[in-house]
Amino acid sequence: MRRWTTVATLVAVMMLTGCSSASGWSEMRAAPAPLGTPAAGFAPTAPLAPEATYAPEPGSWEGVRPPAGYRVVLLTVGDDAPTAVLVDAVEDWAAETHADLRVVHADADMIDGAVEAMRMNPDLIISAGDALVDPLATVTANHLDRQFLIIGAELAEPTENVTAADWTGAAYRGEGLGTASAYDPSSFTPERAGAAIRAGVTSVLTGQRGIVLWID
Template sequence: MASLGAVVLGLVLLAGCSATDSWAEPHAAPAPLGALGDGFLPSATPSPEATINPAPESWTGVHPSPGFRVVLLTAGDDEPTRALLTAVNDWAAAENVELRTVHADVDPITSIVRAIDMKPDLVISAGNDLVDPLATVTASHLDQLFLIVGAEVAEPTHNVTAVDWTGASFRGEGLGASSDYDPSSFTPSRTAAAVRAGAAAVLHDVTGIVIWIP
């Protein structure tokens, strides 16, 4: 019969194995499954910081490869932010995305850095309160891809992609919300489309731009 000490040691080892962080394991570079549809991209390659107007649903054929790792970075409890959280979580569940959430209400800068340190394939930002902190941090972490949904930084670097629509497009840096900002425009269908359109662009290396959806 095994001694009590051996049993305890075995339990400790099992606990150590179960606590292993799967994201610390080697991870293949993500690849898109499916192609961007006709009309997603303009005839000419978009320049940095350009705004493109994809044809409706031209992003629906693109899916992330298995094991796609995403950190959802969020701040605020307003209705638009809650709508975006629902859209990201629903997309992640439908696509079998490995999703982790970082709440950044207390210390946004530190929270953004923590999200980056998790080494996800993509950081998705939800909440206008994150725009100014993201503008501060993203330019210093060019190897990390970011997707901002329902808002945008004023001068995005190539690693920052945004999805906006009429009624959204908060820009921060003292610019605040646009004159047509409308919280009711953050509908389930629009926020879902925004997440999918932005992810499709990032997966196909179409980054550093603003994607404007209907």
């Protein structure tokens, strides 16, 4: 725990020094407005408590898209089959919506990868790969001005800037909790991953953040 705290402090210092990446966008900007409105059943009837899990009505997110040029960094690690499905789903979604997508492969160092992603000044950082869960638990809590979306996994105690889209068969939570008893790599289908990315982005765009969306 002490090691992660030290790393988090270093990350915060690096970000506050104003370091930037030539491969990123020039500066952070206000949260872009969504195009469209989600259907009934996407948002809960009463405000959710932080860290709550909510199951929106299937397809209720389909009426919402990000504006063209929405800045997204896909932060990914690993080459296992579930992660590959998630990466493909994000890339397909980006092509469909004309999002401006950059990819950071964090296999060499996950903390450095997260720092690189934040330096790019994206509107949203999307995480794909179970191994990123523990590093992100520290990084995200120290950078509440950055929005994160975790697909196919979740943080045990997410802060308000971390949204997750999960389902039965996924739900890796890290922090010694490991995989869920129902973990099933075959549940990572293109259809489910596509729904998760679309629902998750809709949730972020409409301000429903810091929760877990359950997609089944």
